[in-house]
Amino acid sequence: MAAIWLIRSASMGDEAVAQGETLHYPTPCYPTSMPLLQRYSFRQLLVFASLCTAVLVGGAALRWVDLLENLVRQSADASRSAVAVTLDAQLLAEQTLSMERAAREYLVLRDPALERRFTGAANDADATLGRLADGWIPPDVADRWRGLASSIESLLRQPGPFTPAQEAPITSAFGDLDGINATISEQVHAGVAARSRALGVQLQTRRTQLEWQILVIIAIGLGLAASFGIWFARLLRRMETAVLHLGENRLDEPVDIRGPTDIRALGRRLEWLRLRLLELDADKARFLRHVSHELKTPLAALREGVSLLEDEVAGTLTGNQREVVRILQQNTAVLQSQIEDLLQFNAAAFAARQLVRRRVELAALVQDVVAQQQLQWQARRLRVTVDGGPVWAEVDDEKMRTAIANLLSNAIRFSPLGATIRFRLQREPGRVSLDIQDEGVGIAEADRARIFEPFYRGERQPGDMPRGSGVGLAIVQETINAHGGRIDLRDNGPGAHFHIELPDAS
Template identity: 45%
Template sequence: MPTLTKPSFRQLLLLAFVLTAVLLSATSLRALSTLQRVATQARTLSDAAVRQTEAVERLNERTQLFERSLRQYLVLDDASFLMRARQSNQDAADAVRWLRTHAGSEPALIAALQDWAQIGGMVEAGLARDAIHDQRRQAVLFEHIARLRSLNEQIAQESRHELDRRNSALLDALDHERQTIAIMVAVAVGIAALIALALAGWLARPLAKIESAIHRLGEGRLDTPIAIRRGPADLRRLGVQLDWLRQRLAELDAEKTRFVSHVSHELKTPLASLREGVALLEDEVPGVLNTGQREVVDILASNVAALQRQIEDLLRYHSMQFSARALVRTPLDLTALIGSVIEAQRLHWLAQSLTVALDGEAPVYRGDADRLGAVIGNLLSNAIRFSPKGGRIRFVLAYRDATTMIDCIDQGPGVAEADAERIFQPFVQGERQPGGARRGSGLGLSIVNEYLAAHGGDIALLPSAQGAHFRIELPDETTETT
């Protein structure tokens, strides 16, 4: 049975968009259809109300005209008035028939219209010439006319009631549709939210794994395989690519370690022979040295020692890159830590007749004592190396805006402007070297920068009128950027 291919993130996003669009479109179409239907019903009701009102007014008008024409005929005995009366009665009957057809289903209105039609028929029958001049029949006829006037008022009132009932029914239907649309909108929004939550939940776990894997790669922890088994296809492919990158980085690190180990072995073996040979010469084992030979041996000894220190710095920098971020944080009294580093290098700065001072204070900081000690030690060692005899070196502690600041200020030649931007890069040595001093390996400040970066901190070279002014900034753990 073939395995089903899981959709990619783009496909899922498109599917979620389509589903949401369909839901919202269906709700919008339903709302539009409802509005159109209600608008049509409102127009129909309005037209019916106008025509019904006109029919009721015409019925009342024709009834009045009928009564007036009949009375004029009885007074003037003019046949044209009788004809007008009959025509008015016929028009009124037509209005009643129209109302009976279109006025709706209100029982009281239907009953009143039926009564009017019945009495109107009696009135029509009583308009015969031989019956209209009879006094008794005239009285009955006018009683019917009075009854018609009363029915006209009843028909007008019941017609208004019928129109109010239709209007209320329309408003009820509109309210029902409004509630239906509100429910549809709520359901659509709920389904869209569920789709978004389901998509976010499905993506959260693989994204968290990818973030954790990238964090491990950044810390140099390359021994844990990266496997994204759930989630969209493109995220699983990204997991495969990250695992390939992990393996490649592991291979490069292994090659780098082998290379450094090989180079250090190849260098240390002849270097040890050189050091032993120079030591034999210094001890005059081959024979007594004259003054010139002694100078040559001193030069050889100095350079062999310098070469050994540079090789050791290189190896130390190599190992530092693997351990810089493996911090062991403990509460530190930075005043005591800096004081211990100053005391450890006392012989060095006393030999140069230097004064080293520590000012200010800062709260307890959680950091790695060994690495922060190495940072202060490197800065102090550089300051001692570059300071003139009798000079002064100052460390200043301060705390501001949840950040601990450590300033190191000396009175040496300072850093040349051309070196300021690259002084923290590996193997970079400044132009202003102290006269007669051994040139360093250029790794001290780069190690300082790496250790501080591991703490989430930073070091900067500040402008200074004399000497070098370095500032360390160590944010509290809660303010570090994750």
């Protein structure tokens, strides 16, 4: 279908050009079933990628904030719990001391108020002990403490007056309570330290998890960025290749760039440009054919008429009339020569852009051109050297051979007898270069800016050679430009030095 569309577009272009109309190429239709990424524009995909990255980073940030809040809350809870349990351990020791003081005073005075004070201190101590038993001390320690407290309370409730025998077991029981209190204090401190270590381990674990999450998010972000960058770089390379092909006049290759909608639209514009360039080349070919017919036919009639006048077919000519006929004949010959040169240049320039490329080793190509013109440079006792190589370029062998032959022919014409013509080839980053330098009179400073203009002849011409047509260097430049290269004139005499650069195909 694409081939039929191109053929119809070309035929429509020929008909429209013949009628003097402006062409409007139809927009190619692409199938509706296309990959997901090709349904949106590059701007939309860029916004989507930015939103995905923002959501990813935002979600990670919220997760990090939540983790930090949990860690801060756990740390604060642990600190409050450690302070509270330490105070409870100290309070238990103080409450035990109050119980002992009330018990000893009660043994001596037998005052019921002292008994109530002992009972209240014992109840307060039991409540404190209950809080400590909730995860801080073993149950058996609390049971031993309560058992001793019960035994002391039983001893205090024995009837009768105070005797020294009653004090001994109470003093021993309170001594045991002090030992248990010391054990409880040690266990509380050990529990606080253990919980602090556990919290530190938990903090380190969360920190490690957080670091891994950060690394994973960074890896995902880098992966997304790399994937998007590689994909976009491929699109740019396709567009660059398409533009280079247009610049190198590879108009036989259709431009088909797949990607987002705006990139595809740009590809369609490049395809329209390719077709337009094909149309312009066709217009130039038709123009050349028209010029050849419209100018050469009346010019031939004019020259024939002048010849008839010169042969005095219409009557005898006077001396002045013969002079006029001579001038007419001379100028019609000049005009015909200029028209033929114009047609030759346009035909050669048009042919220079119709390239059939292949991979060619330039040093071997130059050697072949030098061998083909061996009789010409040997007749002037010249020496031709070719240095460098092998270097490879993707060129049209025939067109490049013609361009190098033109340069060598010019060098032969302008070189004095016994001189040397040098070719030098070398590979540079991304390109190959070819230099040709002779030892002739060189290019005058006033001629350098116009040396590649069609039909321009410099002021320095060899006296023993006929003047050239002035189209050779222009054709050389057209050929080199069509290959995507460039040619310039270097100012490092004594002779002319031309420098050519072409894309490297190594």
